[in-house]
Structure formats: C-alpha cells, structure tokens
Amino acid sequence: MSVTTNITPPKDEFIQRTRSTATADSGKNLLTVQALKMHFPLTQGIIFQRQVGAVRAVDGIDFYVERGETLGLVGESGCGKSTTGRAILQLYKPTSGSVKFDGTELTTLPGEKMRRMRRRMQMIFQDPYASLNPRMTVGNIIGEPLEVHNLAKGRAKTERVQELLKIVGLNPYFTNRYPHEFSGGQRQRIGVARALAVEPDFIVADEPISALDVSIQAQVINLLEELQDRFKLTYLFIAHDLSVVRHISDRVAVMYLGKIVELADRIDLYEHPLHPYSQALLSAVPIPDPQVEQKRKRIILTGDVPSPVNPPSGCRFHTRCWKAQAICSEVDPEFIEHAPRHWAACHFPGA
Amino acid sequence: MATSTATIRVPTAAEQAAILLRPPRSLWSNAWYKLRHDRLTMLAFGVLILFALLSAGADLFSQNIFHYTFEKQDLLNTYQKPTLDPPAFLLGSDEIGRSQVVRLLYGGRVSLMVGFVAALVNLTVGVAVGVTAGYMRGRVDDLFTWFVTTLNSIPTIFLLLIFAAIWEPGPGQLTVVIGLLFWTGISLFCRGQTFALREREFVIAAKTIGARDARIMFRHILPNILPLIFVLAAIDIGAIILTESALSYLGLGILPPTPSWGNLLTNATTYFVRAWWLVVSPGVMIFLTVLCLYLIGDGLRDALDPRLKAES
Structure with a gap:
C-alpha cells in the first residue's frame, strides 16, 4: 500500500509506527477491512483486450467497525465511498486486501457460503426509486429475502412482512401495493424493511438519505437510530452530509480519492481534525449560531479532485494542500495513530 | 412518474382488517385481472381463437358445409366471383376452380401452426440465450456474440437452401428451421436490455439479499423485459407467416397443392387483375391475425405495467 521509506514523519508522542493498529482486533470488531483495493480495469481492443489502466476507486484502506457502533464514511462524490461499501459486501470482487466479517474472511468465501452469509449483512440503497423492482408488490419485495433464505413461507411470510412494515412505520395494509404508489421517504422505509427482513447484524447504509427531502431525512435518520437500538445493529453509514454524519456516527472516517485519510471518534474528528483535507471539509459546515458562524473561517481548496485513474504521487492530497512540502509529492504518508483511536495519513498533521 | 408523490388514503380500521386478510397479490394475478377488464384485448384474443378453431375444424367444415376438398378442381x-351458390365458392374460386374458402381454412392450419410454434421456439431460444448472455457477460457473452454474428453473416437464403437439400420440405421441418434461425434478433434485443437492467439498483439489491442468479434472471430481469418481448412476439409471428410463403418458392416449406395463407397470397398476385378477391381473402386473414397479435401484445404490456390502473 504505502511506500516504505526512511524519512521520519514529524514526531508526536502518540505515534505508533505500526499501521495495523487501525485494524487491531480487540475482540469487539464485527468488521475488519485491511488493505482493501478495488480497481476497475480500463481495457482497449475488441477481441484481444489489453488493460491500459485502472480506475483506482478504492486503493488500500484499513479500518474496523465495532459491534453495535455506527461508523460514518464521508468524502466527496467519486472518492470511493460507495465502492467501499459494495466491495465489503462482495458485490464487487475486490482486487486485493481482506474483509473479515465476524472472523470470516469474505474475499475468499465460496459463492454458496457467501450467499448464506448475506443473511447477516444487508444494504440500504441511496435511490429509493431505483432500488425497488417496479414490477413487484411491496409484499413480494420485503418477502423475497425470507423466501431466498427459507425463513418463512405462506401465511407466516405474509405475517412477517406485515410485522416488518409496522416496524419501519408503514401501514401493513400496503403489502399489495407497488413501489410507485409511495413517496420517496416511504420507499426508503420499504428498503429498510427489506434489509431488516433477514435480521442482519450489519447494515451498509449507502447514502440512505441523500435522495430524500430534507423534511423526510430526519424521519429516516430517527428510524435508523431506533432500529439500531432495538435490533443491536451495526452500521457503516456512507454519506456526504457532515452534520448528519456527526449526528448519527460514533466514529467517522474521511475518504479522499480512494483512501481513508483520517479516522477518529466523532467528537475528536469534528473538534480536532488532523488531516488538512478533513479540516477543509469541516470548515465548510455551517454553524447554526450567527455569531460563531460569522467568525467561521472557511478553507477553500483550489483545483479539482484528481482522476482516480492516475492519482498524484506521494500523498494524494498534495496537489490541493496548502501545507504541502517536497516530501508530500514523494512519499505516501502512512496511516498512523496520532492520538488514541485517532488515525490520520499526513506528514504534517494537526493545526 | 407524476403519481409518485400521490398521497394514499388510509382506510378505516375495519377496511384495513379486511385488506390484511386478502391473499397476497402478484404481478401475474394483477395482470390477469386487468386483462379480463380490457375489452379490446379480449376481443383480439377471441378473434384469434376463432381463427384457430376454424382452421382446426377445416375437415369438418369442408365436408359438411362446403362439400369440397382443398385440392378438388x-x-x-375457374375465376368464379364470390357467391353463395354453391357455398364452396363463398370466397370465389381460383385459376383451376378450387374453392378459395376451403383452401383458406386449410391454409390457416399451416400458417397459424407454423407462425405460433416457430415464434414460440424463437422466443424461448432467443430470450433464454439473450438474457443469459447479457447477465453472465464475459466468456459466455463473447461466445454468444461470436455465434450470433457468424449466423447472421451467412445469407439466410443459402442456409435455407442447405436445409431444403438435406430435409424433405414440409410444415414441420419449416417450423423447426424458422424457429431455429430467426431467434437471433430477439436474443440480441434481450441481451441489450439485460445489460442495462443488471446494473440497476434493484438487481444489485436482489444480490445483496442473497438471491441466486436464476432467481434474479426470472424474478427481476425477465418481468421487466417481458412487455417488450410480447410486442416483439406479435411482430415475429406476422413476419413468420409471410416468410413461410417466400420459402415455398424455394421448395422448402409448404408445397402445392397444400395451401397456406402465404402461398395463397403469393399465387393470387399473378391473377390480381382477373380475380382480385383471391388476393383480398388471404390478405385480410394475415392482416387480422397480425392486428390481433399487436393488440394482444399491447394489452399484455399495459396489463403487466403496475403503474397503469385497470379502468373500473
């Protein structure tokens, strides 16, 4: 992943030189991701296809998710957040790296075993209009996972579907209706009910509220929190709305161009961001206090996000970083624990 | 859709209790309900069934009503205008004094049988192969593309001549040949649709749930391309009925004196100036059959679209 060198990064009393600490298994971890890479090959030619490059959507990330917590994953559009979520659930075959779920390595799990494992990990999708089959009734959509995993049949299935509808706050008499008859928020609830049907431990919520009206967003967020308490769920919450992430997450990971640049407990990250990218990102969040808001200093980044096909050398952020020095374009900074439970990949972390 | 934000009236508690006891509905039961209330589609069904019954009962009608066989000269x-006396010349007679109406009845047998069976073969092969190739992609799709392109690059006429040389021509052989040759268009269409559908979020959602490939193909992809397949089928059957007549020229397919709507029509064009009614009757039959098929295709498409409500 990172280039090993002799150049010593700035000293910090908390620095631990082992990268693996970000994925250290304390026994509480439900999910451990190590050096995960997801490259999409770019090919040329019709019959003899040769690879001319790759979109490095996810390029070596390490993190863990503790049982029962919510890990927020934030970053700009196209930084690889959603790809990370899908690669974890093996919807894409990761290029390399390891994804361990409750002690089981998923990347090498054979098809049928993986299929059964899916009962324990589910996903809530971004677009509630696209993620429900328009030709299936709500009852069939929510009942499908029950059928697939042989959990309930006939009358029991119908009852379970009605129960699930109640759980997500929908009227159970909606079973025979079609998705197009519902509003965006209601559809997202149907998507949540489908994910809950198999009683999973882990849910990847892939921007579950981005497509919803602001007035509906809070409802869905509250529902997700309520369900987490009730069913002891663990969430990987992917979003780009920083205030929402701050509200729902226990810990937050910040992604930039296929890499996690910072990972810390929520308050720690929002109060003391170490990575310049996190600092810039957080400086853009408006503060709901006019006096403080006036004093808020925004860090405006110049330029655009570089292409993931040909990412910058060294630290990927150096092309837009105001702190960048010569070393930044040469050496990829390691992902180091700068403070307890606070990891960052930067040569010059801190204020 | 504009209806997406429509608010739903919440029924009273008593109504809800009744609704909860209803059996779960599916796309198919809803479609059937809507079809039954679609008069035009049911009429088209009726006309097709009538044609099929008339053709199936050709022996009965020709013996008891028209007292004429299809090859009787x-x-x-010759060239009798349509008349009720004798009843055999109800639709006139042809250049050697055969009964047009009796030949039309027998012709329906061949044309409808060849059309429907061959289209069924076309659709089964085309949809199965196209959806599989589109869903599996990779090697399977490469093989499929190679095969279809190769097949399409050989002029059909030569392929048919080869078949004619190997096999004895007849309706059965014709059906098989058409069925096995004309599926490529349908399969390419299905492949393209599947390509697009497999990347849709609801298909990815089905994968996340843990659905097997077969289930995803049958439950998620197929129902979403089915409406288009029905329209294709209607076009396909019409095209096959006409192809059959063209093939008769090559000595493959229906050989005279056995009639088919196709060869009745092509024969009659020679005598169009002397006996226009010989052209009209098979033409009308083909036209009505194809029209009914289009109407049914259209009706099925609407019935299978949950966004369109049945008119009560």
Whole structure:
C-alpha cells in the first residue's frame, strides 16, 4: 500500500509506527477491512483486450467497525465511498486486501457460503426509486429475502412482512401495493424493511438519505437510530452530509480519492481534525449560531479532485494542500495513530 | 412518474382488517385481472381463437358445409366471383376452380401452426440465450456474440437452401428451421436490455439479499423485459407467416397443392387483375391475425405495467 521509506514523519508522542493498529482486533470488531483495493480495469481492443489502466476507486484502506457502533464514511462524490461499501459486501470482487466479517474472511468465501452469509449483512440503497423492482408488490419485495433464505413461507411470510412494515412505520395494509404508489421517504422505509427482513447484524447504509427531502431525512435518520437500538445493529453509514454524519456516527472516517485519510471518534474528528483535507471539509459546515458562524473561517481548496485513474504521487492530497512540502509529492504518508483511536495519513498533521 | 408523490388514503380500521386478510397479490394475478377488464384485448384474443378453431375444424367444415376438398378442381368454374351458390365458392374460386374458402381454412392450419410454434421456439431460444448472455457477460457473452454474428453473416437464403437439400420440405421441418434461425434478433434485443437492467439498483439489491442468479434472471430481469418481448412476439409471428410463403418458392416449406395463407397470397398476385378477391381473402386473414397479435401484445404490456390502473 504505502511506500516504505526512511524519512521520519514529524514526531508526536502518540505515534505508533505500526499501521495495523487501525485494524487491531480487540475482540469487539464485527468488521475488519485491511488493505482493501478495488480497481476497475480500463481495457482497449475488441477481441484481444489489453488493460491500459485502472480506475483506482478504492486503493488500500484499513479500518474496523465495532459491534453495535455506527461508523460514518464521508468524502466527496467519486472518492470511493460507495465502492467501499459494495466491495465489503462482495458485490464487487475486490482486487486485493481482506474483509473479515465476524472472523470470516469474505474475499475468499465460496459463492454458496457467501450467499448464506448475506443473511447477516444487508444494504440500504441511496435511490429509493431505483432500488425497488417496479414490477413487484411491496409484499413480494420485503418477502423475497425470507423466501431466498427459507425463513418463512405462506401465511407466516405474509405475517412477517406485515410485522416488518409496522416496524419501519408503514401501514401493513400496503403489502399489495407497488413501489410507485409511495413517496420517496416511504420507499426508503420499504428498503429498510427489506434489509431488516433477514435480521442482519450489519447494515451498509449507502447514502440512505441523500435522495430524500430534507423534511423526510430526519424521519429516516430517527428510524435508523431506533432500529439500531432495538435490533443491536451495526452500521457503516456512507454519506456526504457532515452534520448528519456527526449526528448519527460514533466514529467517522474521511475518504479522499480512494483512501481513508483520517479516522477518529466523532467528537475528536469534528473538534480536532488532523488531516488538512478533513479540516477543509469541516470548515465548510455551517454553524447554526450567527455569531460563531460569522467568525467561521472557511478553507477553500483550489483545483479539482484528481482522476482516480492516475492519482498524484506521494500523498494524494498534495496537489490541493496548502501545507504541502517536497516530501508530500514523494512519499505516501502512512496511516498512523496520532492520538488514541485517532488515525490520520499526513506528514504534517494537526493545526 | 407524476403519481409518485400521490398521497394514499388510509382506510378505516375495519377496511384495513379486511385488506390484511386478502391473499397476497402478484404481478401475474394483477395482470390477469386487468386483462379480463380490457375489452379490446379480449376481443383480439377471441378473434384469434376463432381463427384457430376454424382452421382446426377445416375437415369438418369442408365436408359438411362446403362439400369440397382443398385440392378438388373444377376447370369449368375457374375465376368464379364470390357467391353463395354453391357455398364452396363463398370466397370465389381460383385459376383451376378450387374453392378459395376451403383452401383458406386449410391454409390457416399451416400458417397459424407454423407462425405460433416457430415464434414460440424463437422466443424461448432467443430470450433464454439473450438474457443469459447479457447477465453472465464475459466468456459466455463473447461466445454468444461470436455465434450470433457468424449466423447472421451467412445469407439466410443459402442456409435455407442447405436445409431444403438435406430435409424433405414440409410444415414441420419449416417450423423447426424458422424457429431455429430467426431467434437471433430477439436474443440480441434481450441481451441489450439485460445489460442495462443488471446494473440497476434493484438487481444489485436482489444480490445483496442473497438471491441466486436464476432467481434474479426470472424474478427481476425477465418481468421487466417481458412487455417488450410480447410486442416483439406479435411482430415475429406476422413476419413468420409471410416468410413461410417466400420459402415455398424455394421448395422448402409448404408445397402445392397444400395451401397456406402465404402461398395463397403469393399465387393470387399473378391473377390480381382477373380475380382480385383471391388476393383480398388471404390478405385480410394475415392482416387480422397480425392486428390481433399487436393488440394482444399491447394489452399484455399495459396489463403487466403496475403503474397503469385497470379502468373500473
């Protein structure tokens, strides 16, 4: 992943030189991701296809998710957040790296075993209009996972579907209706009910509220929190709305161009961001206090996000970083624990 | 859709209790309900069934009503205009005094049988192969593309001549040949649709749930391309009925004196100036059959679209 060198990064009393600490298994971890890479090959030619490059959507990330917590994953559009979520659930075959779920390595799990494992990990999708089959009734959509995993049949299935509808706050008499008859928020609830049907431990919520009206967003967020308490769920919450992430997450990971640049407990990250990218990102969040808001200093980044096909050398952020020095374009900074439970990949972390 | 934000009236508690006891509905039961209330589609169904019954009962009608066989000639009564006396000349007689109406009944047998069976073969092969190739992609799709392109690059006429040379021509052989040759268009269409559908979020959602490939193909992809397949089928059957007549020229397919709507029509064009009614009757039959198929295709498409409500 990172280039090993002799150049010593700035000293910090908390620095631990082992990268693996970000994925250290304390026994509480439900999910451990190590050096995960997801490259999409770019090919040329019709019959003899040769690879001319790759979109490095996810390029070596390490993190863990503790049982029962919510890990927020934030970053700009196209930084690889959603790809990370899908690669974890093996919807894409990761290029390399390891994804361990409750002690089981998923990347090498054979098809049928993986299929059964899916009962324990589910996903809530971004677009509630696209993620429900328009030709299936709500009852069939929510009942499908029950059928697939042989959990309930006939009358029991119908009852379970009605129960699930109640759980997500929908009227159970909606079973025979079609998705197009519902509003965006209601559809997202149907998507949540489908994910809950198999009683999973882990849910990847892939921007579950981005497509919803602001007035509906809070409802869905509250529902997700309520369900987490009730069913002891663990969430990987992917979003780009920083205030929402701050509200729902226990810990937050910040992604930039296929890499996690910072990972810390929520308050720690929002109060003391170490990575310049996190600092810039957080400086853009408006503060709901006019006096403080006036004093808020925004860090405006110049330029655009570089292409993931040909990412910058060294630290990927150096092309837009105001702190960048010569070393930044040469050496990829390691992902180091700068403070307890606070990891960052930067040569010059801190204020 | 504009209806997406429509608010739903919440029924009273008593109504809800009744609704909860209803059996779960599916796309198919809803479609059937809507079809039954679609008069035009049911009429088209009725007409097709009538045609099928008339053709199936050709022996009965020709013996008891028209007292004429399809190959019986009457050289004294050629080019008779349609008349009720004798009933055999209800639709006139042809250049060697054969009964047009009897030949039309028998012709329906061949044309409808060849059309429907061959289209069924086309659709089964085309949809199965196209959806599989589109869903599996990779090697399977490469093989499929190679095969279809190769097949399409050989002029059909030569392929048919080869078949004609190997096999004895007849309706059965014709059906098989058409069925096995004309599926490529349908399969390419299905492949393209599947390509697009497999990347849709609801298909990815099905994968996340843990659905097997077969289930995803049958439950998620197929129902979403089915409406288009029905329209294709209607076009396909019409095209096959006409192809059959063209093939008769090559000595493959229906050989005279066995009639089919196709060869009745092509024969009659020679005598169009002397006996226009010989052209009209098979033409009308083909036209009505294809029209009914289009109407049914259209009706099925609407019935299978949950966004369109049945008119009550």
